[in-house]
Amino acid sequence: LFHSISRPFSFLRCFYYTVLGICEMATMFSLGHLRGPLSGLRARSSRVFQYRSLTIVNTSRRFLSASSASSKDEYDCCVIGCGPAGFAATSRAHDKGKKVCVIEKSALGGASVHDGVFSSKMMWEMSHESRLVKDHVPSYRDDYLEMVEKIRRAQNTKVDQMSFQLDLLSKVDLKLGKAEFISPHEVVVTKPNGETELIKSKNFVIATGSYPRIHGDFPYDRETFITSDDIMTLKDFPKDLLIVGGGVIGCEFATIFSNFGHTKVHLLNERRPRLLPFEDKDLSTLIEHNLEAVSATVHNDVVLNDIVKLPNGRVRASIDKNGEGMEIEVEKVLFAIGRIPAIDDLGIEKAGISKCDRGGVKVDNRHGQSLDQPHIYVAGDASADVGLVNVAEMEGRLAVEHMFCPDGKASEELNYDNLSSIMFLEPEVACIGLNETEAARRGIKYISGSYGYDLVNRALITSGTRRKMGYVKLVVSEDDKMRLLGVRAVGPEASAVIECASLILHEGRPLADLQKFVRPHPSISEAVQECVRAIQGTSIYKPEAFPKSIRISCSKDGLRILEGSLGDSHPHRPLIPTYLDLHD
Numbered sequence: 126l127f128h129s130i131s132r133p134f135s136f137l138r139c140f141y142y143t144v145l146g147i148c149e150m151a152t153m154f155s156l157g158h159l160r161g162p163l164s165g166l167r168a169r170s171s172r173v174f175q176y177r178s179l180t181i182v183n184t185s186r187r188f189l190s191a192s193s194a195s196s197k198d199e200y201d202c203c204v205i206g207c208g209p210a211g212f213a214a215t216s217r218a219h220d221k222g223k224k225v226c227v228i229e230k231s232a233l234g235g236a237s238v239h240d241g242v243f244s245s246k247m248m249w250e251m252s253h254e255s256r257l258v259k260d261h262v263p264s265y266r267d268d269y270l271e272m273v274e275k276i277r278r279a280q281n282t283k284v285d286q287m288s289f290q291l292d293l294l295s296k297v298d299l300k301l302g303k304a305e306f307i308s309p310h311e312v313v314v315t316k317p318n319g320e321t322e323l324i325k326s327k328n329f330v331i332a333t334g335s336y337p338r339i340h341g342d343f344p345y346d347r348e349t350f351i352t353s354d355d356i357m358t359l360k361d362f363p364k365d366l367l368i369v370g371g372g373v374i375g376c377e378f379a380t381i382f383s384n385f386g387h388t389k390v391h392l393l394n395e396r397r398p399r400l401l402p403f404e405d406k407d408l409s410t411l412i413e414h415n416l417e418a419v420s421a422t423v424h425n426d427v428v429l430n431d432i433v434k435l436p437n438g439r440v441r442a443s444i445d446k447n448g449e450g451m452e453i454e455v456e457k458v459l460f461a462i463g464r465i466p467a468i469d470d471l472g473i474e475k476a477g478i479s480k481c482d483r484g485g486v487k488v489d490n491r492h493g494q495s496l497d498q499p500h501i502y503v504a505g506d507a508s509a510d511v512g513l514v515n516v517a518e519m520e521g522r523l524a525v526e527h528m529f530c531p532d533g534k535a536s537e538e539l540n541y542d543n544l545s546s547i548m549f550l551e552p553e554v555a556c557i558g559l560n561e562t563e564a565a566r567r568g569i570k571y572i573s574g575s576y577g578y579d580l581v582n583r584a585l586i587t588s589g590t591r592r593k594m595g596y597v598k599l600v601v602s603e604d605d606k607m608r609l610l611g612v613r614a615v616g617p618e619a620s621a622v623i624e625c626a627s628l629i630l631h632e633g634r635p636l637a638d639l640q641k642f643v644r645p646h647p648s649i650s651e652a653v654q655e656c657v658r659a660i661q662g663t664s665i666y667k668p669e670a671f672p673k674s675i676r677i678s679c680s681k682d683g684l685r686i687l688e689g690s691l692g693d694s695h696p697h698r699p700l701i702p703t704y705l706d707l708h709d
Contacts, residue, residue, distance in 0.1 A: 199327060200225060200226045200324065200325065200326040201218070201223035201224045201225065201326070201327055201328065201529075202214075202218045202223050202224075202329070202330065203225070203226045203324055203326035203330070204218070204226070204330045204521075205228050205312070205329065205330065205333055206228070206332035206333040206334055206507070207229035207233050207234070207235065207287070207299070207332075208235025208236065208237050208332060208505065208517070209505065210332035210506075210507075210517035210518060210520055210521035211235070211330065211504070211505075211521060212227075212234075212521070213504075213519075213521035213522050214332060214504060214525050215227045215291075215294075217522045218297075218528075218529075219294045221525070221529050222296070223296065223529065224296045225296060226297075226298045226324055226326065227297060227298070228299075228300045228304045228314055229300075230301075230303040230304065233284050233287045233288055233291075234283055234284050235334045236334050236335070236354070237334070237517075238280055238284065240357065241353065242514050243280060243283065244276050244357060245353065245381070245549070247275075247279060248272070249380065251272055251275070252381045252382075255267050255385050255386070256384040256385075266387075267385055269359060269362050270360065270361070273357055276357065300314050300316075300322065301317060302314040302316040302317065303470070304471065305470065305471060305472040306471060306473060306476035307323075307475055308475060308476070309476050309477050309498050309501070310325055310500070311323060311326075312326075312329075312472075327500065328502070328528050329501045330502045330504055330525070331471065331473075331501065331502070331503045331504070331507050332503075332504045332505050332507060332517070333466075333467045333468055333471060333506075333507045334505055334506045335466050335505075335506035335512065336354070336464060336465055336467050337352035337353055337460065337464055337465075338462050338463045338464060338465050340369060340460050340462060342429075343429075343458075344434070349434060349438070349456075349457055350432075350458050350460070351457060351458070351459050351460070352459065352461070353459075353461065356378070356459075359457075362385060362387035362388050363388050363457045364387075364388065364389065364456045365388060365389040365390075365454075365456050366389070366390050366455055366456065366457050366458075366459060367391045367393060367442055367455040367457070367458045367459070368390060368392050368393065368458075369393045369395065369429060369459065369460050369461065370394075370395075370463070371392060371393070371394030371399075371401070371402075371425070372401065372461065374463070375392060375462075376400055376412060376548070376550055378459060378461060379392045379416055380549065380550045380551045383416060383421040383551075384551065386419070386420075389420065390416075391424060391455065392416065392421060392424065393424050393442075394423065394424060394425045395427060395429055396426065397425065397426060398425055398426045399413070399425055400412055400413050400423065403562065404562065404613075405560050405562050405598070405613070407598075412551070415550075415552070416551065424446065426446060427444045427446040428445045429442060429443075429444055430443045430444060430445055430450070431443040432458060439454055441453070441454045442455070442458070464506060464512055465484060466483075466484050466486070467507065468480070468486060473486060476501060477498050478497045478498050478501055479497055485503070485509025485510070486503040486507055486509075488503045488508050491538050492523065492527040492538065493508060493520050493523070493527075494524070502524035502527070502528060503520075503524075504517060504520035504521040504524050505517030510541075511541070513544065515544075515545070516539070519539050520539060523537065523539050540631060542630075543557065543630055543631040544557065545557040545623060547620050552595050552616045552617060553616065553617065553618075554613070554614070554619055555612075555614045555619035555620045555622065556611075556612070556613055556614075557611060557612050557623050557626060557627060558609070558610050558611030558626075559571075559600050559611035560598075560611055561573050561598075561600060564600055564610060564680065565681070569602065569610070569680070570603040570679075570680050571601065571602060571603050571679070571680045572600075572602075572603050572677070572678070573598060573600045573601075573677070573678050574598070574601075574659045574677045574678075575598040575656065575675070576596060576597050576598075576652045576653075576674070577596045577673070577674030578594070578596055578616050578649070580652075580655070580671060580674050581651055581655075583648050584617070584649065594616065595615040595616020595617065595619070596652070596674075597612070597613070597615075597653050598612070598613040598614075598656070599612055599636065599656050601660065603679060606635050609626060609635070609638075609639070610630070612630070612653075617649060618649045618650075621649070622649055622650050622652065622653060625653060626653065636657055636660060639653060639657045640654070640657055642654075659675050659677060660677060
């Protein structure tokens with residue numbers, strides 16, 4: 126604020142630099158372990174957030190960068206990237222009393238906060254509210270720039286929280302710039318002003334995240350041809366939009382723009398017979414039906430032959446389905462075909478580490494430890510395993526746990542069989558463990574039961590027909606133990622519905638243990654209780670009375686009885702939908 130208003134007035138400029146000088150003095154005192162008012166001043170007054178570029182400029186960090194970490198110093202841990210994985214790893218290393226350097230080349234929070242989960246999910250919430258409003262006030266009009274401004278303010282809050290904490294951690298140094306390995310224990314940080322700094326560390330955590338995959342056969346200009354990174358730069362809702370990609374990212378943005386009601390959406394699902402092909406067909410069918418109900422058009426199992434930008438600025442796409450060609454003309458094209466680990470310019474070959482066949486760093490999947498250099502760990506999308514924020518944070522924490530564990534073994538390991546995920550669609554979808562499709566692919570004998578929300582009192586009480594569209598599905602092993610293998614909840618409060626099953630699945634306990642929880646009434650989670658009873662043949666409402674709402678099915682003959690862990694023979698394949706979408 127001072128910087129922007131002081132240019133015309135020399136006396137304000139003088140006052141501005143006087144204040145900065147005081148802040149620097151307070152920082153110097155606090156670095157000498159002085160506690161009290163000056164420490165508070167340091168934490169509160171030394172952060173400047175440059176809004177438009179989303180770049181953190183921190184006066185106390187400038188001081189640290191200049192003096193506290195010369196090339197002679199060695200850190201216990203250097204974290205490259207300060208997104209969800211990097212920030213979590215930094216916090217955990219601080220807990221252990223270690224001297225930590227965290228390097229961020231663009232903005233605290235990474236893509237997750239600025240161009241990924243945080244912004245897209247806030248857009249989903251706003252689109253959902255907008256659709257509810259339009260049910261009662263059809264003339265209501267959304268303002269795109271106002272929406273972007275609200276998202277930016279929320280992003281600023283999150284970034285400021287992260288900056289505030291980093292300021293308070295005395296053994297943590299934040300370096301702003303691009304990191305590149307020059308040896309297994311050294312990186313060079315190139316700062317925004319072009320200066321370089323050598324960082325030495327005993328251990329490293331690579332948490333550089335990922336970036337959107339670009340369709341190699343077609344143009345990308347960030348204006349007409351865009352990815353998820355460019356959504357926030359639009360000036361208004363496009364009149365019509367072609368989304369290329371029928372995975373999680375594509376379906377979510379199709380839902381968002383369709384909900385707002387200002388954009389005609391075409392969702393192009395290349396070479397796949399249905400949306401979300403790794404989920405069960407009933408879920409894919411419901412999502413597709415709901416998208417078409419809000420005027421979106423889904424094009425399944427097609428080939429994108431060509432995209433041409435017309436003289437009027439619009440785009441014409443030529444597609445082929447079953448040998449029949451058709452053309453679609455739109456204002457913008459959004460490529461949503463997955464994400465790529467951001468490690469290409471990190472100099473990993475100089476660190477002595479290599480890539481796996483999925484494009485990430487080759488690691489031990491249990492701890493994220495490099496198979497080539499045991500002192501280097503990888504967390505989050507950089508390992509190309511599961512593109513989820515909750516997984517990235519856990520991987521960052523557990524990497525540090527293993528790194529500094531006295532006996533070389535972490536106290537716990539991340540169970541990739543027990544991961545949960547949310548897809549922000551219409552309706553919301555939450556997943557944990559196996560679905561029917563994956564159980565059958567692995568040859569596991571199973572029983573599945575689904576219970577429709579139309580029989581759940583809370584869904585009936587809540588006004589609006591969309592609240593009734595959904596169900597809970599449980600997948601259990603077809604044996605005497607009837608072990609819970611997975612849950613899918615489709616509808617409002619889906620993420621809360623699956624929580625009660627998480628511990629049961631994690632511990633490999635039988636389905637009957639879900640009956641030990643008494644659900645509040647009326648609540649959506651009562652659907653889980655009745656679904657368990659339906660599989661056991663004791664539900665209050667019977668499948669024969671409501672065959673469309675309560676469905677029980679068994680796997681086909683010839684499948685095997687489940688033995689051991691779900692992930693024993695498939696350590697690298699996630700059981701839930703991911704945003705990395707390596708299968709695209």
